[in-house]
Amino acid sequence: MGKEYCYVFAVECKALVIDFLVPIAGNATLGHHPYLALLARPSRKRVISRHKKNSVTGGNIVGDKPFLTDIKTLRERARQHIERGAVTEGYSADRETVIRLLNEALATEIVCVLRYKRHYFMATGIHAESVAAEFLQHATDEQAHADQIAQRIVQLGGEPNFSPEGLLTRSHAEYVEGDTLNDMIKEDLVAERIAIDSYREMITFVGNDDPTTRRMMEGILAMEEEHADDLVNLLEKLEG
Ligand SMILES: [Fe+2]
Numbered sequence: 001m002g003k004e005y006c007y008v009f010a011v012e013c014k015a016l017v018i019d020f021l022v023p024i025a026g027n028a029t030l031g032h033h034p035y036l037a038l039l040a041r042p043s044r045k046r047v048i049s050r051h052k053k054n055s056v057t058g059g060n061i062v063g064d065k066p067f068l069t070d071i072k073t074l075r076e077r078a079r080q081h082i083e084r085g086a087v088t089e090g091y092s093a094d095r096e097t098v099i100r101l102l103n104e105a106l107a108t109e110i111v112c113v114l115r116y117k118r119h120y121f122m123a124t125g126i127h128a129e130s131v132a133a134e135f136l137q138h139a140t141d142e143q144a145h146a147d148q149i150a151q152r153i154v155q156l157g158g159e160p161n162f163s164p165e166g167l168l169t170r171s172h173a174e175y176v177e178g179d180t181l182n183d184m185i186k187e188d189l190v191a192e193r194i195a196i197d198s199y200r201e202m203i204t205f206v207g208n209d210d211p212t213t214r215r216m217m218e219g220i221l222a223m224e225e226e227h228a229d230d231l232v233n234l235l236e237k238l239e240g
């Protein structure tokens with residue numbers, strides 16, 4: 001870092017001399033001094049840094065940071081493959097893999113909807129009413145997640161897989177019916193914890209290559225964490 005800073009400082013000082021002092025000196029006898037003549041020659045490194053391009057975006061690089069793609073290139077690229085809709089040339093994620101992972105998340109959400117619905121209708125006992133209400137709320141939330149994920153798959157040019165065939169294989173979470181209210185809550189908690197870990201990994205995988213998918217999954221992850229917290233509280237109430 002120190003070396004780079006010194007280099008930049010030296011280049012800027014040299015630029016100052018070239019841009020301001022040399023023209024002034026050029027009018028005087030000093031303009032013919034061999035040292036000033038040397039300074040007046042544009043440095044090769046300086047010329048290169050002015051024209052350095054980002055090999056990925058074609059944009060300029062300022063220091064070490066890639067700058068924005070120029071407007072002309074952006075406009076040209078947007079006109080190519082317009083049938084791909086939201087998926088532009090700048091989309092850098094592995095689209096096929098993202099769609100496959102989203103379909104697994106979709107299956108996970110559908111299995112969770114089915115399991116929560118089953119638990120909602122089968123909840124019995126003295127605490128059944130409040131617990132069933134929680135199950136129903138979670139089922140509604142998971143359905144909303146499934147819809148969000150399906151919509152994103154379509155935006156990415158894929159097809160959401162709603163087929164019942166292989167649903168449990170695609171899903172990360174399991175479908176366990178559970179005999180008692182306690183069992184049901186525990187199974188739901190385990191399923192939430194599976195979803196939390198798998199979505200966290202998906203978010204890390206997508207990273208900065210697909211910020212829209214990442215943000216959506218981050219929102220869903222936050223809600224699964226809330227669900228897990230709700231279930232732990234329910235368990236404590238039942239067991240305490
Ligand atoms: Fe969910």
Ligand SMILES: [Fe+2]
Pocket residue numbers: 112138142192195223224227
């Ligand atoms: Fe959940």
